[in-house]
Amino acid sequence: MKNYLKLVSFELSRFIKIYIALIVVTTVSQFAGVFSQSRNYAATVNQTLQQESFSLNDYFVSYPPLTFINVTVSGWFIIPIIFSAAALVFYSFFIWYRDWFGKNAFIYRLLMLPTNRINLFFSKLTAILLMVLGLVATQLILIPLESALFNQLLPDYLRYNLSTQTIISSSEYLSVLFPDSFIQFLIYYGLGSLVLIVLFTIILFERSFHLKGIVFGGLFGAGTFILMLSPFIIQTKLSPYYLYPIENFAIELFLGIVISIFSIWVSHYLLNKKITV
Amino acid sequence: MKRYWKLSTFILIIILTIGIFYLKPLFSSNEYPNFTIETINGDSTEIKNLTLRGSYSPDTKLQSDFESMYSEKIFSLSHDQVIYDKKQSFFSQLSYLDNFSPLNRLQKEHKTFIRGKNLQFQNFFEDDSFIVYVNLDQEFLDKRAGKRFFDIRLLNKKTDEELSYKIILPEKGEYQYIGIQKIQIINSGLSVVTRNDPSQINEQDYQENLSEYHVYQLDLSNQKVVTDHLISFEKNPSFNGLTQVELLSETQLDQTADDLVFYLTYNQSVNGTDQLASLNSSSEILDYELIHYKISTNESKKISLPKEVRTLTSAFTSDKNTLYSYFFIDKTLTLYTTLLNKPDESSRLLIDLPVSKDSIEWKSIKNNKLYLVSATTESPLKKKLSIYHLTDGELIYEGSIEPTADNLLTTKNNLTIDNGLID
Numbered sequence: 001m002k003n004y005l006k007l008v009s010f011e012l013s014r015f016i017k018i019y020i021a022l023i024v025v026t027t028v029s030q031f032a033g034v035f036s037q038s039r040n041y042a043a044t045v046n047q048t049l050q051q052e053s054f055s056l057n058d059y060f061v062s063y064p065p066l067t068f069i070n071v072t073v074s075g076w077f078i079i080p081i082i083f084s085a086a087a088l089v090f091y092s093f094f095i096w097y098r099d100w101f102g103k104n105a106f107i108y109r110l111l112m113l114p115t116n117r118i119n120l121f122f123s124k125l126t127a128i129l130l131m132v133l134g135l136v137a138t139q140l141i142l143i144p145l146e147s148a149l150f151n152q153l154l155p156d157y158l159r160y161n162l163s164t165q166t167i168i169s170s171s172e173y174l175s176v177l178f179p180d181s182f183i184q185f186l187i188y189y190g191l192g193s194l195v196l197i198v199l200f201t202i203i204l205f206e207r208s209f210h211l212k213g214i215v216f217g218g219l220f221g222a223g224t225f226i227l228m229l230s231p232f233i234i235q236t237k238l239s240p241y242y243l244y245p246i247e248n249f250a251i252e253l254f255l256g257i258v259i260s261i262f263s264i265w266v267s268h269y270l271l272n273k274k275i276t277v
Numbered sequence: 278m279k280r281y282w283k284l285s286t287f288i289l290i291i292i293l294t295i296g297i298f299y300l301k302p303l304f305s306s307n308e309y310p311n312f313t314i315e316t317i318n319g320d321s322t323e324i325k326n327l328t329l330r331g332s333y334s335p336d337t338k339l340q341s342d343f344e345s346m347y348s349e350k351i352f353s354l355s356h357d358q359v360i361y362d363k364k365q366s367f368f369s370q371l372s373y374l375d376n377f378s379p380l381n382r383l384q385k386e387h388k389t390f391i392r393g394k395n396l397q398f399q400n401f402f403e404d405d406s407f408i409v410y411v412n413l414d415q416e417f418l419d420k421r422a423g424k425r426f427f428d429i430r431l432l433n434k435k436t437d438e439e440l441s442y443k444i445i446l447p448e449k450g451e452y453q454y455i456g457i458q459k460i461q462i463i464n465s466g467l468s469v470v471t472r473n474d475p476s477q478i479n480e481q482d483y484q485e486n487l488s489e490y491h492v493y494q495l496d497l498s499n500q501k502v503v504t505d506h507l508i509s510f511e512k513n514p515s516f517n518g519l520t521q522v523e524l525l526s527e528t529q530l531d532q533t534a535d536d537l538v539f540y541l542t543y544n545q546s547v548n549g550t551d552q553l554a555s556l557n558s559s560s561e562i563l564d565y566e567l568i569h570y571k572i573s574t575n576e577s578k579k580i581s582l583p584k585e586v587r588t589l590t591s592a593f594t595s596d597k598n599t600l601y602s603y604f605f606i607d608k609t610l611t612l613y614t615t616l617l618n619k620p621d622e623s624s625r626l627l628i629d630l631p632v633s634k635d636s637i638e639w640k641s642i643k644n645n646k647l648y649l650v651s652a653t654t655e656s657p658l659k660k661k662l663s664i665y666h667l668t669d670g671e672l673i674y675e676g677s678i679e680p681t682a683d684n685l686l687t688t689k690n691n692l693t694i695d696n697g698l699i700d
């Protein structure tokens with residue numbers, strides 16, 4: 001346990017500078033977005049009032065007030081989220097390959113540590129998951145702060161206040177990061193973890209058997225993907241909607257757990273018996 | 278553990294932030310306010326089988342102009358509870374049926390029988406002894422799939438015996454679409470009413486090819502279609518615009534009445550030149566006819582309505598073996614009730630409503646009662662529910678739909694009731 005925690009802490013500290021940079025870029029960009037969106041909106045309203053000789057009341061008969069949901073669909077808001085997600089996807093590969101291709105082939109030292117080698121696997125997996133959840137939590141902290149700035153920048157009559165929950169559930173993008181219920185949250189991020197576990201096993205196949213390993217890893221990935229979809233493929237061919245949704249869910253949950261355990265077992269085997277430096 | 282304080286703090290922040298986000302709505306009632314139906318006058322058992330469907334949003338403007346951005350909170354309201362769709366458990370939300378569907382009861386009581394079925398309401402029929410399910414393997418024509426067939430399942434409720442049949446559908450023409458409209462068991466025979474849309478090749482076909490309605494009588498023991506009755510509608514030959522026909526009779530699970538009412542309309546596009554445009558909302562009805570068809574005798578007959586209600590502003594609804602025709606003038610509803618077995622006799626009723634037509638959000642006629650939900654001037658969150666008996670026009674129930682928290686009434690928030698289900 002101690003070795004595992006040490007390794008998680010170590011993995012996090014290796015990425016911390018880039019991670020903080022991602023948080024800073026997201027924060028600056030989103031605050032800039034709030035600022036520019038609200039200023040532009042106020043300017044547009046003013047311009048329309050002058051050009052059309054509208055009164056404010058007339059204006060709001062034809063147009064809705066601005067809400068924070070408008071801000072969340074702008075590039076200022078979305079692009080840093082996509083950028084951070086892409087960075088973490090990239091780092092999911094890099095977290096392994098840097099140990100082989102970095103200075104002094106660091107993997108030598110890691111594999112020589114007096115601990116079970118599967119701890120390497122778990123620590124890297126935990127590190128990525130914590131980084132994902134850390135960014136998600138950061139976004140949750142940022143939204144009320146950005147919303148407060150938004151309320152400060154625009155007078156009452158130009159905006160409509162919405163709660164963080166409403167903003168998130170109404171936004172197409174944010175509702176993917178923060179689904180409506182906690183169970184859905186566990187399902188989304190559990191599925192993400194499953195993909196990560198399988199991806200790590202594929203990487204270990206490649207590291208163990210090199211070119212052949214790419215083929216093995218590819219087959220392993222495709223196999224798990226088909227296995228996860230198999231209840232739906234079978235139903236489509238034989239009898240669509242045969243299973244009730246709750247039954248589909250139970251089967252998928254079972255398959256997810258089985259695939260995770262199997263994938264970890266394969267990784268354990270590869271790390272202990274096949275991995276080469 | 279001291280050396281891991283950074284890691285521990287990081288994990289703690291994640292747990293707290295995500296935990297608060299998911300726990301907070303449980304403690305704030307304003308996001309999903311509670312509504313009730315308060316009985317003002319009449320017997321509250323009148324609303325026991327009524328479920329209203331509506332939506333709540335924080336501002337009228339957000340709701341009407343901002344629909345794509347702001348998601349309204351949709352709910353079902355019955356006499357004793359309000360259920361918001363989004364507040365339902367994840368597992369309830371997974372269901373193929375929304376909680377408003379009458380098929381929920383069938384699914385609960387006959388889980389094995391309902392498994393794998395196409396859960397469209399009109400595909401089912403239920404009486405005291407049987408549940409019948411009929412499905413067409415292809416609604417839209419797929420030439421590679423071969424001939425269309427009916428997939429029929431029959432459950433004997435008393436013995437729990439399930440029988441299944443496959444019967445090929447004899448098609449007299451080529452139909453782009455065939456959809457089941459109604460299933461009936463009449464005199465122990467199974468009849469399936471379908472709407473058949475002939476394949477359309479060019480623009481001309483849009484005007485000439487009226488949707489066809491067929492009644493297929495099935496012989497289950499010999500697995501064949503005994504008769505295929507095409508319900509004929511005599512089009513007005515002098516009219517060269519677009520004629521459309523629609524089935525007015527509402528499908529109900531337990532309805533054994535064998536009457537169908539069709540609404541035949543003669544339309545013209547608004548600009549008068551573009552015939553294709555008349556298929557869209559830009560067409561206007563120039564004239565209409567109502568036709569009564571009796572499944573057991575295969576007879577169709579034009580319904581002649583009194584002159585007063587034969588206006589273009591009249592609306593029609595049919596329930597079991599009765600046709601209701603009505604129109605509004607100010608706060609007065611004029612309603613004609615026509616028993617379909619005596620189509621030449623209609624009784625007239627005048628009902629004084631509390632509001633004019635524009636304030637009525639939802640109306641429905643069922644079991645010889647008129648259900649109305651109307652807006653009030655007090656608050657956008659307060660609606661009035663009225664139920665009238667259609668034999669004498671008496672107001673038998675009056676209720677108020679309102680939030681349980683009074684402080685909400687003064688806000689800009691908005692409530693809309695746009696649908697209802699009467700069991």
